[in-house]
Amino acid sequence: MVTEYESALEVAERLNRLTPGEFEKRTGLFSTGAEAVENAVKIARTWTGRDAIVVLGHAYHGRTLLTMTMTGKNVPYKEGFGPFAPEVYRVPSPYPYRWAGAATTETGIAEEAFEQLVDQITTQVGTANVAAIIVEPVQGEGGFIVLPEGYMTKVAQFAKENGIVFIADEIQAGLARTGDLFAVDHEGVVPDIVLTAKALAAGMPLSAVTGRAEIMDSVRAGGLGGTYAGNPVACAAAIAALDVIVDEDLPGRARHIEEVVMPRLKELQAECAAIGDVRGRGAMLAMEFVVPGTRTPDPDAAKKVAAHANARGVLTLTAGTYSNVIRLLPPLVISDDLLEDALDVLAEATRTLA
CATH class of the missing domain: 3.40.640.10 (Type I PLP-dependent aspartate aminotransferase-like (Major domain))
Structure with a gap:
């Protein structure tokens, strides 16, 4: 110093x-x-x-x-x-x-x-x-x-x-x-x-x-x-x-990741009533889990989805004041193929919950 x-x-x-x-x-x-x-x-x-x-x-x-x-x-x-x-x-x-x-x-x-x-x-x-x-x-x-x-x-x-x-x-x-x-x-x-x-x-x-x-x-x-x-x-x-x-314009890469991931998350939200909200910006994205038909936080659902994905090699973290959010923080340099593969695993985890 x-x-x-x-x-x-x-x-x-x-x-x-x-x-x-x-x-x-x-x-x-x-x-x-x-x-x-x-x-x-x-x-x-x-x-x-x-x-x-x-x-x-x-x-x-x-x-x-x-x-x-x-x-x-x-x-x-x-x-x-x-x-x-x-x-x-x-x-x-x-x-x-x-x-x-x-x-x-x-x-x-x-x-x-x-x-x-x-x-x-x-x-x-x-x-x-x-x-x-x-x-x-x-x-x-x-x-x-x-x-x-x-x-x-x-x-x-x-x-x-x-x-x-x-x-x-x-x-x-x-x-x-x-x-x-x-x-x-x-x-x-x-x-x-x-x-x-x-x-x-x-x-x-x-x-x-x-x-x-x-x-x-x-x-x-x-x-x-x-x-x-x-x-x-x-x-x-x-x-x-x-x-x-x-x-390497990683801000642009983050915007691309959002373009790839957000539609997939919205599809999952439409299929699974336990997903109350999907949100985020760039490559900082999340799903919030609730008791279906309500906005009551469901941390157990988030924990189950995360565990299912993690067991299959896709690392996710739970977050949120109510511990009911799964946050996605993919590396900004991730390839599209690997990103899509991870999303497939996450979709499988969510559909298993549903």
Whole structure:
């Protein structure tokens, strides 16, 4: 951390160039996604002089004390691990399939959820006390919830008007996964801070906080760091991964995967009454399982389908606040033949359940 490796500088320069926004930026490198989230919070609190952090329902931001407090799901992430960090406030997530408000369209849900965010911040927290609002553009562990069009735009504008740092947690949804280089690009949102990890170094332990220079520079020298932050081997992996993502147009590849997979998922939904919803963006797709004829979550059905597929060599993961979602995260470089083969196995698993 005293004298940076050239590879660390190159990763930072690339992220400064690739992340949304034409303004001057700084990047700090760390080891894990949770570290990136924690450091973004530290930076936002320093810049604003405020304490409160606002997160969404169904959010997942990590497993450390602060980030598990920010995470919305109790089991397995929080149960028995309290007490939790103070000054974290949760507002409703605009979860289209399970929205409890009056609105039925995505536009209406986005508006109602935004109104609730503003009301809760204004009345329960105090706008002048909020350091940051942090959002996953597609909520990962919460069940691959795609935030409805317009919601992030409204939230980012509200944050700007009130001196609040708007942070995009792109750790799971970013770096081409959703069909854009960053998931916020779909809506043209420019965050103050963008968080990356996971795909950043193709699985090697590296994460990054990239943000407006004046915000990032507000922390005193030595305030941010870590023993393994900017590890040179991980940085070399990141440079290679970013080359592939950009040069091979993996955002375009993710959009192609959606074109192949989504029609198959909709076919399965039409056949199997236990599939309540199919959703996602790019190569970040999901099926939500319910008791047929209801919207009651059915985690056992999701578990059975996943087990059936896994036993036949197709690796799927369950997710969701109610553990009733099967999430599909195919490698962006997967061949069409292998993708179709995997979908055949998934279809067999679902029809067996039906």
